[in-house]
Amino acid sequence: MTPHHNPSPGLRWSLLDDSLIRWRCAAHGDLQRSSLPELLAAMAADRVRDFPALRPHQRHPWHAFLAQLGAIALHRAGQTQPWTEAPPWRAALLELTPNDADGAAWCLVAPPGRPALLQAAVPGERVTDWKNVLHAADELDMLVTSKNHDLKSARARRSEPDDWLFALLSLQTQEGFLGAGNYGISRMNGGFASRPGVGVAPAEGGWGARWAADLQTLLTQRATIAEQQELMAEGGHALLWLLPWSGTESLPMQTLDPLYIEVCRRVRLDDAGGVLLARKTVSEVTRVAGKERNGRTGDPWTPVEKIEGKALTVQAEGFTYKRMTELLTGGNYQHGAAWRLDGWPRDAALQVLAQVTVRGQGKTEGYHERRIPISPKLRRSLLGPQRVAVAEIARQRIDAISEIRKLLWHALGILFANGDGADRSDSTNDKATRFAQPFEQGEDSRFFDDWTQEAEADDADRPALRLRWLLGLEERAERVLTQSFNAGPRNGMQRYKARAAALTRLRSLRGPRSKLPDLAAHYARSHPGDTDRTQHHA
Structure with missing residues (x-):
């Protein structure tokens, strides 16, 4: 020009x-x-x-x-x-x-x-x-x-x-x-x-x-x-x-x-x-x-x-x-x-x-x-006395994602170690980290939409929304795990053992020792058999 x-x-x-x-x-x-x-x-x-x-x-x-x-x-x-x-x-x-x-x-x-x-x-x-x-x-x-x-x-x-x-x-x-x-x-x-x-x-x-x-x-x-x-x-x-x-x-x-x-x-x-x-x-x-x-x-x-x-x-x-x-x-x-x-x-x-x-x-x-x-x-909640409550909702959700992500990582490690969770190599752990990434990336992308829904809800409706979100969180983590099955062992015997052990490890979040008590309580009420089996295998 x-x-x-x-x-x-x-x-x-x-x-x-x-x-x-x-x-x-x-x-x-x-x-x-x-x-x-x-x-x-x-x-x-x-x-x-x-x-x-x-x-x-x-x-x-x-x-x-x-x-x-x-x-x-x-x-x-x-x-x-x-x-x-x-x-x-x-x-x-x-x-x-x-x-x-x-x-x-x-x-x-x-x-x-x-x-x-x-x-x-x-x-x-x-x-x-x-x-x-x-x-x-x-x-x-x-x-x-x-x-x-x-x-x-x-x-x-x-x-x-x-x-x-x-x-x-x-x-x-x-x-x-x-x-x-x-x-x-x-x-x-x-x-x-x-x-x-x-x-x-x-x-x-x-x-x-x-x-x-x-x-x-x-x-x-x-x-x-x-x-x-x-x-x-x-x-x-x-x-x-x-x-x-x-x-x-x-x-x-x-x-x-x-x-x-x-x-x-x-x-x-x-x-x-x-x-x-x-x-x-x-x-x-x-x-x-x-x-x-x-x-x-x-x-x-x-x-x-x-x-x-x-x-x-x-x-x-x-x-x-x-x-x-x-x-x-x-x-x-x-x-x-x-x-x-x-x-x-x-x-x-x-x-x-x-x-x-x-x-x-x-x-x-x-x-x-x-x-x-x-x-x-x-915005009104963030500016008023509700700010502490909505901040706590966010903190609890971050903690829940972190806990399930950790269990998913352990489950993936068990999968890639042919079902053995006791002694895993660094390469196995690195592989587990890599395969766990899509879970947290997915939660990152939807976090604020999900959080806003609960933060804007009435106090009486929040427990049901939280439980629904936790169940979805577990489902999405399990989906990441099952989609990783093809990267695990191919030998018939090892394959079934590794997949079963990995799923059991992930589903331990349903048991009485779970760090997600709301989720564990839900399964104790509605799926007592699943809770008993999870406790037995954990």
């Missing part, structure tokens, strides 16, 4: 004036191209369905950028509601960069001595001497693409400006440590952690509905964030690319705006005959001096562990049902501002949205996203 020719020399691809951002209309799916002010106006009207150039792992950085930027601009302009027309957005964004009235700080390309979008100025340096030159937008992106783990790198050779924009944003606002001179952001717990995006959003509407909700939250909570995190309620650095950076000095946290948008790497985009490319170099220090905070920066989408005082770091398994239950019902986390269950219309259907790109030491461990519907009734 040909860049807009800015009247100031050396400025190319202006997000204030050029139609660089591709998005699809919510009403008909038509492809649109707009400037950043035009996009913000469309978001305010909830006209945006999605962004075709946006990769999954870039979703949260883009949402966070638009929400933080919108809230910063509205606050500085003294406004409480987003504009639905582009001109006031353009004027407000330009007001954020008073030293760059020609819009250089909103261009993808500007002279090295001046700021460009998400790129700090490097006065006095010859950027053309920087050795690391990137010709594809996905090479610039964070580790998830640059090291060929989840997506192959350097594929986007015909990158459009918004490809570069999203890659640059991903790098600057969610990257971590990648060797000496390549430091990460302040909004995560250490260089090998990740920046999560966890919040509550409307279940209906497009990108704009969530953006508008978070925008209002950020506007109302910015003073609280500033006080809690000892940031500057007024006059702090908000857009950190506006400050020159030689790579030798860090910004104190106390000088920052509560909604600050950071940059963590020294990178500059350049115009190579109408085609964009990027140049990178190292820094001696992090851009923000916040290591001792362990990711506690007031990020609206980052939960903080209360005991250890560290930002949530999601592991390779992602947002499991256990982790999401902790976030929903537990008191172990201090949620960010975007986690808001109150203040919505009474009948509003909401969802918990959790997103993260899990980083490891020199590797990536996948992009994870999970959405959990929150009905109005469940």
Whole structure:
């Protein structure tokens, strides 16, 4: 795409004036191209369905950028509601960069001595001497693409400006440590952690509905964030690319705006005959001096562990049902501002949205996203005195799944050991673990639907719902076991012995020594013969 020719020399691809951002209309799916002010106006009207150039792992950085930027601009302009027309957005964004009235700080390309979008100025340096030159937008992106783990790198050779924009944003606002001179952001717990995006959003509407909700939250909570995190309620650095950076000095946290948008790497985009490319170099220090905070920066989408005082770091398994239950019902986390269950219309259907790109030491461990519907009734329970009760329901269900999964694992081990449960090899146990995985994965996928059904029920109806769920849980575990029979012994005698012993072990949960008393009591009442046989064989 040909860049807009800015009247100031050396400025190319202006997000204030050029139609660089591709998005699809919510009403008909038509492809649109707009400037950043035009996009913000469309978001305010909830006209945006999605962004075709946006990769999954870039979703949260883009949402966070638009929400933080919108809230910063509205606050500085003294406004409480987003504009639905582009001109006031353009004027407000330009007001954020008073030293760059020609819009250089909103261009993808500007002279090295001046700021460009998400790129700090490097006065006095010859950027053309920087050795690391990137010709594809996905090479610039964070580790998830640059090291060929989840997506192959350097594929986007015909990158459009918004490809570069999203890659640059991903790098600057969610990257971590990648060797000496390549430091990460302040909004995560250490260089090998990740920046999560966890919040509550409307279940209906497009990108704009969530953006508008978070925008209002950020506007109302910015003073609280500033006080809690000892940031500057007024006059702090908000857009950190506006400050020159030689790579030798860090910004104190106390000088920052509560909604600050950071940059963590020294990178500059350049115009190579109408085609964009990027140049990178190292820094001696992090851009923000916040290591001792362990990711506690007031990020609206980052939960903080209360005991250890560290930002949530999601592991390779992602947002499991256990982790999401902790976030929903537990008191172990201090949620960010975007986690808001109150203040919505009474009948509003909401969802918990959790997103993260899990980083490891020199590797990536996948992009994870999970959405959990929150009905109005469940929301009222979580906000009121019923919260303890519904949290206990979840805890008991997690314990039940864990117990049956453990019995299933033992049963599978017996199966693969030809019916001998006394002495099993490591390889047999590993095989049992592998074959037991579908059970817990299945329970993970249905956990919150099942839990919500019981949590929303009247007290009198809950025991019957719990028993029905336990019986289904047992049935699903037994199905996993019987589907594994073909992987067990094939010899006739051993086959029957192994299968019978494995089933007996699993069905011990029906006996009097079961750790699931409700299930055992049910079988004692309705199938006394099964209970007697289980007790005999256990």
